[in-house]
Amino acid sequence: AQSVTQLGSHVSVSEGALVLLRCNYSSSVPPYLFWYVQYPNQGLQLLLKYTTGATLVKGINGFEAEFKKSETSFHLTKPSAHMSDAAEYFCAVSDQRFNKFYFGSGTKLNVKP
């Protein structure tokens, strides 16, 4: 079975500061890992994904995440926050059968001017 834990339901950073959103997963099989972003009143947009290969993956809008198997983590980072990054971010895990995704409870990112 798969599950995802996102630490911190709310994260607040200043514009220009480092963004770090934490995600830990549990999976009985090699996982596929994803980060999605949800802007207000919108759907879920894929930021980045890890399936196989390089453990540091780069996504859209300057975000990246590193898969660390030993820590069962897939934290999302961005070196310099922008006001437009304010949104809710969801980490998700899927098994290789890809029948369903398991989402974390989400982290709302607030960016202060």
Place this chain on the structure above:
Amino acid sequence: EPEVTQTPSHQVTQMGQEVILRCVPISNHLYFYWYRQILGQKVEFLVSFYNNEISEKSEIFDDQFSVERPDGSNFTLKIRSTKLEDSAMYFCASSPDRPNSPLHFGNGTRLTVT
């Protein structure tokens, strides 16, 4: 870029009524999904659909729910007799193939049951 489209964006219905939520997946995609998000809670899997049949469903997806792909382009979720607790945002998603394909989500339908 192709999108998953959902209609309506907001549906208000009375308890006990039937609702149909509609989705048009991306045209060359083969796998279809419904998820829901109760306000303030996590996104939950409801059902996956492939080759004109349900491939997996969660415990939430009880006999009150059904899915259909009636005409090769639409993918619908029907709730037969809505309950207050069905109030949520319902997201449709599709993916082209497996195993390396992420889901593409629509903007959701907000269902309010009064």
